[in-house]
Amino acid sequence: MMRILVVLTAKATLHLLDGEQHPSGFWAEEFVVPYTLFQAAGHTVDVATIGGATPTVDQTSIDPQFLQYVRPAGSPDEDAANAAEYVRVIEQAPQLRSPLAIESLGEKDVAGYDALYISGGHGAIGDLPKSDELAQVLRWAIAQDKPIATVCHGHTSLLALRDGEGRWPFEGYRMTAFSHEEELVTNMAGRLPLILEAELTRLGARYEKADAIWDSHVVVDRKLTTGQNPYSSKALAETFLRQLDKA
Numbered sequence: 001m002m003r004i005l006v007v008l009t010a011k012a013t014l015h016l017l018d019g020e021q022h023p024s025g026f027w028a029e030e031f032v033v034p035y036t037l038f039q040a041a042g043h044t045v046d047v048a049t050i051g052g053a054t055p056t057v058d059q060t061s062i063d064p065q066f067l068q069y070v071r072p073a074g075s076p077d078e079d080a081a082n083a084a085e086y087v088r089v090i091e092q093a094p095q096l097r098s099p100l101a102i103e104s105l106g107e108k109d110v111a112g113y114d115a116l117y118i119s120g121g122h123g124a125i126g127d128l129p130k131s132d133e134l135a136q137v138l139r140w141a142i143a144q145d146k147p148i149a150t151v152c153h154g155h156t157s158l159l160a161l162r163d164g165e166g167r168w169p170f171e172g173y174r175m176t177a178f179s180h181e182e183e184l185v186t187n188m189a190g191r192l193p194l195i196l197e198a199e200l201t202r203l204g205a206r207y208e209k210a211d212a213i214w215d216s217h218v219v220v221d222r223k224l225t226t227g228q229n230p231y232s233s234k235a236l237a238e239t240f241l242r243q244l245d246k247a
Contacts, residue, residue, distance in 0.1 A: 001042050002043045002044070002115065002244055003043065003044045003045075003046065003112060003113045004043050004115050005048060005100075005110075005115070005116045005117070006031070006038075006045055006046065006095070006117045007047075007048050007102070007116065007117070007118045007119065007154070008031060008047060008048075008099070009026050009049070009050075009055065009121055009123040009126065009127055009128055010050045010056075011024060011025065011056070011123035011124070012024065012025050012123065014122050014125055014126050014188075015193070016188060017191045017192070022122075023058070023059065024056075024058050024126070025056035025057050025123045026055050026056070026119055026121040026123060027058055027061045027120050027152065028057050028058070028061040028062050028086035028087075028090060029086060029230045029231075030119045030120045030121065030152055030230055030233050031057075032085065032086045032090065033234050033237055034117055034233055034236065036089060037241065038241070043244075045095060047095035047096060047099040048100040048102050048105065049101070050101075050103075050127045050128075051102075052100060052103075053099070054097065054098075054099065055096060057086075058121050058123065061086070061121070061230070062083050064080040064082075065079075067079040067082060069185075070229070071231050072212055072213070072214045072215040072216075072231060073214075102131060102134050102137060103133040107140050110137055110141055110144065113146065114147075115146055115147040115240070115247075116138070116141050116146055116147075116149070117150070117237075117240065118148070118150040118154035118157045119150075119151065119154050120150070120151050120154040120155075120230075121152070123153075124156045125153055125156050125193055126193075128156045129157065134157055135157075135161055138157065138158070138161055139169075142161075142169055142223075146223065147224075147225065147240065147243050148224050148225070149224075149225040149226070150177075150226055150227070151232060151236050152177065152229050152232075153178055153196060155178075155196055155200060155226065159199055159200075159203070170203070170205060172205075173222070173224055174206045175206070175208075175219050175226040176208055176226050177196045177197060177200055177226060178196050178197070178228060179197050179213065179228065180197045180198060181209075182213050182214065197209075209228055214231055215231065216229075216234075217229075218232055218235045218239050220243065223243075225240045225243055
């Protein structure tokens with residue numbers, strides 16, 4: 001049995017470039033699917049947020065009418081059942097009601113975990129890259145050679161990281177993340193504070209993506225496992241579990 005620390009955004013809204021406070025939060029599928037698979041594999045899961053705030057689920061991520069737009073064309077329509085399952089798990093997960101505060105975690109606490117998983121949702125743009133304490137937790141995890149997985153906008157947590165020489169520690173890594181092409185078909189296109197694909201590429205990532213938007217795509221490079229979008233959550237979690245078995 002291993003201990004996995006899951007990091008979620010605590011933001012319920014995202015401040016857009018035009019001034020709108022857009023309703024947001026964590027994306028249900030990106031939390032529920034890995035959380036369920038991690039627990040089914042017998043692992044202990046803790047959840048942490050900035051300030052220990054109770055995370056807010058993005059309401060569109062539990063709306064069956066919306067879910068059809070964030071899965072690949074031709075994929076099975078299981079949106080109603082999936083949305084119901086997401087709600088059930090979120091309502092019953094005790095870790096979401098009393099998450100750990102990222103700021104409370106020290107180097108020894110990080111050493112007590114076997115792996116870190118950073119979930120996504122557009123809300124992550126608003127707090128994960130701005131937290132010095134989360135950056136420190138990730139630096140400790142990297143120094144301790146912990147496997148790290150992240151999906152979709154969870155990668156924003158990596159943007160502020162620098163090593164002692166001012167370099168981004170994931171420079172040259174192959175990775176995927178929510179694509180610019182996918183951003184362009186959201187209702188926030190042109191109004192987001194950052195475009196994740198562009199930021200990762202600028203920092204030196206060897207970015208790649210699925211051939212079709214919303215399709216599943218997972219990349220493993222050394223101890224980093226990345227998933228492109230919500231539909232990648234299952235493959236990401238399964239891949240990460242295999243990586244943990246090798247650790």
